[in-house]
Amino acid sequence: MKISAKSEYGIIALIDVANHFGSEPVQVREIAGRYNIPERFLEQIMTSLKKAGLVKSVRGAHGGYQLEKRPWEISLGDVLRVLEGEMAPMYCVSDGSKDQCSKERLCALRDVWEEIKGCMQKTLSSITLKDMCDKKMERERIASPMYYI
Helix, strand or coil: CCCCCHHHHHHHHHHHHHHHCCCCCCHHHHHHHHHHHCHHHHHHHHHHHHCCCCCCCCCCCCCEEECCCHHHHCEHHHHHHHHHCCCCHEEEEEECCCCCCCCCCCCCCHHHHHHHHHHHHHHHHHHEEEHHHHHHHHHHCCCCCCCCC
16 A cells, blocks of 8 residues: 555644644644644645535634544554545455455455455554554654753
């Protein structure tokens, strides 16, 4: 499975918004500037996330985006399903597959694809935005150690 730039940027933006959970809204312009993401593209991504109920927009001079749910209630799987659609390694194991493979009954690989799909979904559903915020904070801490005199 390949993750598109849309999903990568969406996850980055949501981690940024999650890092500000409980405080003022975060503006798209700020997020785009911090991570070198095209602002118009990020606005489209945030609109999709808003329609899906993952973020809400706040209007006004100090407006921007906030999470609609708590960071530990939004998984990477939730985000990817909104931005990528269904996650299946092969068309034959996708939920929306109308065309059944002509070799489905004889195909030993189909079971492998089903297992991979299940593992991907389980893993992505188990990782939350809070987990990602914690990982980000830990990496930042390691990258800039404190110096003692």
